[in-house]
Amino acid sequence: MSFPIAYPAVDLFPSQADALIVICANSASLNDELNAIVQPYLNVDARINTKVSLLVHEKVPGKRLILAPTGPLNRDFDDVRRVYDAAKLAFQEAKAAGAVSPALAIMGVDIDARYQHALDVAYLGACQSLWQPLEAREHLGDVIEPINRIILIGADNARCERLNALAAGHYVARDLSGTEPERMAPMRFAQYCKAAFTDSAVEVEVISDRATLDKEYPMLGTVARASYAVERHHPCVIKMTYNPSDEVVRTLMFVGKGLVYDTGGADLKVGGFMAGMSRDKGGAACVAGFMKSVAEYKPKGVKVVAYLAVVRNSIGSDCFVPDEIVHTREGVRVRIGNTDAEGRLAMGDLLSELKDQALNEVNPVLFTVATLTGHAARAMGPYSAYVENGPARAANVSRELVEQGDLWADCAEVSRSRREDFDFVKPRTLADDVLSSNNAPSAVTARGHQFPMAFLSIVGGLDKHGLSSTKPLPYVHMDIAGSGVEGGDWQHGKPMPATISSLFARYC
Numbered sequence: 001m002s003f004p005i006a007y008p009a010v011d012l013f014p015s016q017a018d019a020l021i022v023i024c025a026n027s028a029s030l031n032d033e034l035n036a037i038v039q040p041y042l043n044v045d046a047r048i049n050t051k052v053s054l055l056v057h058e059k060v061p062g063k064r065l066i067l068a069p070t071g072p073l074n075r076d077f078d079d080v081r082r083v084y085d086a087a088k089l090a091f092q093e094a095k096a097a098g099a100v101s102p103a104l105a106i107m108g109v110d111i112d113a114r115y116q117h118a119l120d121v122a123y124l125g126a127c128q129s130l131w132q133p134l135e136a137r138e139h140l141g142d143v144i145e146p147i148n149r150i151i152l153i154g155a156d157n158a159r160c161e162r163l164n165a166l167a168a169g170h171y172v173a174r175d176l177s178g179t180e181p182e183r184m185a186p187m188r189f190a191q192y193c194k195a196a197f198t199d200s201a202v203e204v205e206v207i208s209d210r211a212t213l214d215k216e217y218p219m220l221g222t223v224a225r226a227s228y229a230v231e232r233h234h235p236c237v238i239k240m241t242y243n244p245s246d247e248v249v250r251t252l253m254f255v256g257k258g259l260v261y262d263t264g265g266a267d268l269k270v271g272g273f274m275a276g277m278s279r280d281k282g283g284a285a286c287v288a289g290f291m292k293s294v295a296e297y298k299p300k301g302v303k304v305v306a307y308l309a310v311v312r313n314s315i316g317s318d319c320f321v322p323d324e325i326v327h328t329r330e331g332v333r334v335r336i337g338n339t340d341a342e343g344r345l346a347m348g349d350l351l352s353e354l355k356d357q358a359l360n361e362v363n364p365v366l367f368t369v370a371t372l373t374g375h376a377a378r379a380m381g382p383y384s385a386y387v388e389n390g391p392a393r394a395a396n397v398s399r400e401l402v403e404q405g406d407l408w409a410d411c412a413e414v415s416r417s418r419r420e421d422f423d424f425v426k427p428r429t430l431a432d433d434v435l436s437s438n439n440a441p442s443a444v445t446a447r448g449h450q451f452p453m454a455f456l457s458i459v460g461g462l463d464k465h466g467l468s469s470t471k472p473l474p475y476v477h478m479d480i481a482g483s484g485v486e487g488g489d490w491q492h493g494k495p496m497p498a499t500i501s502s503l504f505a506r507y508c
């Protein structure tokens with residue numbers, strides 16, 4: 001575990017630092033002291049306001065001043081990711097220059113409320129850019145993550161404590177999502193989680209007995225069928241619980257999709273579309289990451305429960321195939337439409353179980369978090385897509401998360417759940433109750449990321465807990481297929497801790 005710890009500082013030139021990174025709109029927003037240092041460079045280098053520059057000066061810690069301009073911030077479409085992106089570049093420069101303990105200051109960025117968390121976001125951007133894959137660290141050692149602390153100028157202790165909890169969660173999410181399929185096979189995923197939560201405020205339970213899994217989670221058992229041919233590929237369900245030390249006023253309940261590898265199954269991913277499918281566990285990774293932030297921060301008044309479906313969608317003689325009918329925990333008969341639509345199957349029975357539990361919890365909100373559909377990435381680009389039911393919509397659950405996400409560089413867009421989505425999965429014969437999917441890629445299917453939420457509602461039993469029911473239950477399906485990896489590069493892009501900052505800012 002070696003993310004750079006956030007330390008507070010007041011002085012612009014902290015003595016413990018070995019570099020000073022200043023993120024600014026442009027050099028005109030620097031204070032007089034820095035302006036005097038930068039002016040001679042401005043006279044000879046016209047690029048100072050358009051790219052990251054390392055300037056040498058005796059007065060600055062480590063003699064290194066790294067200037068990172070954000071560019072314009074005041075247009076309607078600008079947001080705090082300008083700061084996040086500038087920080088990523090600046091910390092790469094600091095690392096390359098040999099700094100291990102840089103200080104970070106922000107100047108002239110707070111032009112309006114959009115940038116109220118600019119310093120925090122810059123720190124999180126730094127952590128994102130400095131993270132190296134788990135396999136790389138295991139092979140090459142922690143030396144590949146040399147920056148071990150970041151001194152935040154203007155932050156106090158409480159702010160750093162919060163940031164360190166958040167950064168710890170981001171780190172866990174990247175580790176779990178970014179690993180190759182054998183290093184993070186299901187039971188190794190579980191081992192990582194157990195180690196990450198040892199002696200913490202979060203309890204971890206792992207269910208791996210096949211008879212139990214098949215009985216409690218028949219859809220997950222169906223997806224896992226071909227994986228039983230290889231012992232190290234066997235599935236598990238990971239359950240995590242956080243109970244606050246005081247009275248519970250709200251309960252957050254998550255299901256995370258943890259497909260450690262998705263070959264597509266019998267509907268095999270061909271033509272090069274399989275590469276990168278080790279990141280199909282990003283939803284479970286982000287839920288585990290959020291739990292890590294919760295474990296570190298120990299928020300008051302909020303109980304958090306997380307169920308992770310950790311399974312491999314393999315192909316083999318016992319693999320499930322389209323047309324099969326599966327009887328679910330909820331008593332729904334599911335007709336398999338396409339075996340590559342396995343995430344909703346892996347999560348569905350866990351959602352049903354959580355729904356039953358939710359009926360006895362205080363003020364529950366349910367979430368599914370998943371890299372579910374290519375359609376989400378096509379429709380939203382690099383943003384998470386939130387599809388919510390009536391009670392969640394009435395309570396503004398998604399909109400409040402989106403507002404926080406805009407302030408924390410964790411952006412998302414809200415989609416509506418519509419009647420067409422339920423029509424799309426309705427049964428065609430009396431032999432089944434619901435269809436898991438059509439037989440075309442989601443990316444070329446109208447409402448390809450919205451209709452799976454209708455399916456999840458039905459197999460999770462949440463369709464019986466709408467606004468007009470006696471027990472309405474708010475439920476938001478979060479599709480992070482577009483936001484789960486940097487640059488949409490599923491094989492090589494760094495995994496992103498999607499939804500964690502928004503959830504943390506809103507509820508912790």
Ligand SMILES: [Zn+2]
Nearest residue numbers: 262340341342
């Ligand atoms: Zn799939």
